[in-house]
Amino acid sequence: MDTDSVPLIAANANNNNAKFIGPPACITRLLELEINPDRLIVIKRGESITIGNIEIKAVYAEHTDDSVGYLLSFSTLKIYITGDTEYSDQLIDIAREKPEFMMCCINGRLGCMNIADAVRLTSHIQPKVAIPMHVNMFIENTASADEYVRQVELHSGITKGFVMEHGAWYSYSRTEGFRKR
Structure with missing residues (x-):
């Protein structure tokens, strides 16, 4: 936060x-x-709430005693947001939910995964699209979003990486992918 x-x-x-x-x-x-x-x-780990047509489930994160990641479900689309977390085998459980998107912290600082751990987790989860988070926002966060994308695409086999531009708005369709608005 x-x-x-x-x-x-x-x-x-x-x-x-x-x-x-x-x-x-x-x-x-x-x-x-x-x-x-x-x-x-x-919302606590394991709890779910629905707001409008979005189900929000708080899932495990390895950061503080009550940290959470989020699984957002919109009818047929699921998005996993790792939140601040270090790598843990417990995070792999989210793969059962089959998220189409994964937004993954990669900065490797302050209790967050580095690129190698983020790639390992992404390879376990196997989303269609992986989006790196916690990059290019603070001078001390020097992790390369492009390097994460390169490694994810190399190791995963099915996952495509996408780097979002800060402050930009995007729309997404399964046929056209991301489009900057």
């Missing part, structure tokens, strides 16, 4: 109805940042 960004997101007039979902430690921190409690939803 980026404690610098969340208050700005919450204060933006375009986000008046935005909810913030997270494990207890994150919700406690959001309350300390004076985010309105009506906008906060607690």
Whole structure:
């Protein structure tokens, strides 16, 4: 959770109805940042909630005592977001869910996987598309998104990597892939 960004997101007039979902430690921190409690939803590992047509399941992450990753299910599409996590064999369990997309931390700092561990996990999960996270945002995060994509495509056999541009909006279709909007 980026404690610098969340208050700005919450204060933006375009986000008046935005909810913030997270494990207890994150919700406690959001309350300390004076985010309105009506906008906060607690979710613990193993729990699921549905908002609109999206099922959100909190899954295991190896970071802090209550850290979570997320499995987002939209009718026929599943997206796995690792969140902040180090590699653990427990993370492989998400493969049973057969996510089509995987957004994976790769920065190798502050309790997050490095590229080698992220590639290993991605190879176990076997999503159709892998998107590296936690890159090019902070000067000290020097992991190469392109190197992650190269290794994932080399080792996985079926996974294609995709590097998103910060601040850009994308649409996706199974026939056309990602398109920058």
